Amino acid sequence: MATWEDQTGRSLELSQPPRRIVSTVPSQTELLYDLGLEAEVVGITAYCEAPPHWLESKTVIGGTKNLQIEKIRALEPDLIIGNKEENIKEQIEALAAETPVWLSDVRSVDHALEMIASIGTLTGRQRQAETLQQSIAGERAKIRPLPDLRAAFLIWKDPLMMAGPDTFIGQVMQEAGWHNAAPEEGGRYPQTDLSALQSMNLDLLLLSSEPYAFTSADLHQLSAAARHSRVVDAQLFSWYGSRMQYLFPYLGRLQEQLRLVFSR
Numbered sequence: 001m002a003t004w005e006d007q008t009g010r011s012l013e014l015s016q017p018p019r020r021i022v023s024t025v026p027s028q029t030e031l032l033y034d035l036g037l038e039a040e041v042v043g044i045t046a047y048c049e050a051p052p053h054w055l056e057s058k059t060v061i062g063g064t065k066n067l068q069i070e071k072i073r074a075l076e077p078d079l080i081i082g083n084k085e086e087n088i089k090e091q092i093e094a095l096a097a098e099t100p101v102w103l104s105d106v107r108s109v110d111h112a113l114e115m116i117a118s119i120g121t122l123t124g125r126q127r128q129a130e131t132l133q134q135s136i137a138g139e140r141a142k143i144r145p146l147p148d149l150r151a152a153f154l155i156w157k158d159p160l161m162m163a164g165p166d167t168f169i170g171q172v173m174q175e176a177g178w179h180n181a182a183p184e185e186g187g188r189y190p191q192t193d194l195s196a197l198q199s200m201n202l203d204l205l206l207l208s209s210e211p212y213a214f215t216s217a218d219l220h221q222l223s224a225a226a227r228h229s230r231v232v233d234a235q236l237f238s239w240y241g242s243r244m245q246y247l248f249p250y251l252g253r254l255q256e257q258l259r260l261v262f263s264r
Contacts, residue, residue, distance in 0.1 A: 004102065004122060007115060008084050012100040017124040018079035022072055023048065024064055025083045028104065031116060031241030032081070034132065035125040043075045050243075067091045073098070081119065104240075108171040109140065112240035132242055139248035145177025146255055149262070151204040152181050152197060152226070155189065155234065156212045160197070164188045169237045176251055178204065194225060202226035204258065208234035228261050 001013050022043035023029040029048035032041050043061045044054055059075055062068035064086045072080070077099055082092055084105040095101055102122060104115045113133055120129020151173060153163040162182040163169035167189070173180050181200045182190055197205065205226035207214035214231050223229045232254070236247045 004118075006102045007105040007111065007118070008103045010096075010101075010103060012096075012102060014079065014100055014122075016078075018077075018122070020075060020077045020079070021123070022061060022075060022077040022080045023082075024061070024067060024080065025086045025104070026050065026064070027239035027241040027243060028081055028083065028115075028119070029054070030239065030243060031119060032123070034242040035120060035123060035128045037123055037125065040123065042077065043072060067095070069094060079122070106168055106240045107166065108168070109175060109240075109244070112168070112244060113137070116241065132245065136244045136248065139245065139252075140175070143175060143248055143252055144255055145175075146258060146262075147177045149178045149203045149258070150181045150201060151178040151206065152192075152200060152202055153206045153208065153237070154192075154212075154214065154222075155208045157214065157218065159191045160193055161189045161191055162186075164190055168240050169234075172237050172247065172251070176255060194222065197222070197225035200225075203228065203262070205229040207231045208237075210234045210238075228258070 001015050003011055003013050005011055019040055021037065021041045023032055023041060024045055026048045029044050030050040033051050041058060043059045045062060045064050046060050047064055048054060059071065061071045065088050072095060080095055080099055080101045082101060082103050084103050092101055106112050106115055116129050116133055120126050153169050153173060155161055155163055164182045164187060165180045165184055170180050181202055202225055205222060207219060209231060219229055219231055233250065235243060236250050
């Protein structure tokens with residue numbers, strides 16, 4: 001019997017490598033696919049859109065915050081992989097009373113890389129996880145920070161909500177060298193409005209494609225709040241699994257475009 005510790009400090013025991021895995025977080029579902037666990041994953045959430053064919057071939061066990069406990073039990077998983085922020089604590093505790101649950105707690109790129117390594121080891125995919133880590137680290141090293149840019153990242157509209165510094169999105173902004181103008185005292189996702197944004201003296205305002213999909217009309221309405229505004233691929237800023245191999249090339253291209261914008 002092997003004992004493991006997840007990113008929240010919880011312990012779990014596995015008698016053998018998992019053969020029936022349930023994933024309750026989209027970005028980690030994609031990671032399991034990229035680690036080659038097609039046969040082992042038996043259940044995913046309705047929001048696990050990558051890879052798309054798994055929504056047809058795997059059992060859908062509800063949403064990230066509305067897990068269907070009985071459906072999960074019926075799958076007889078030997079491992080459930082979730083996330084501290086994305087999943088409801090009480091639901092995870094109920095599942096953990098019966099099945100080993102490994103929870104991630106990702107607040108930075110380094111935490112995400114640790115998560116990839118841990119899940120790779122846990123599932124017997126160390127080599128694939130190491131290759132993925134090296135790919136991400138190589139792209140990360142190419143980033144040329146753009147210091148002194150005051151930026152805000154909006155994730156929701158009614159009310160307007162920003163990604164604070166203590167979020168994965170906030171940490172990606174830091175990787176880019178931007179100063180996140182969201183107030184730290186406002187929590188992880190502080191509310192704001194157009195007037196407050198205009199008072200922040202923003203160089204850059206980023207509008208997300210999810211969870212709220214900002215439109216060109218929103219962009220026009222909010223553009224007065226910053227010297228430059230644009231809608232960005234929020235999955236690349238917020239999915240902390242294998243999607244990060246595409247994050248840093250995307251961020252690099254964005255940085256070069258911004259250099260042209262702010263050199264005028």
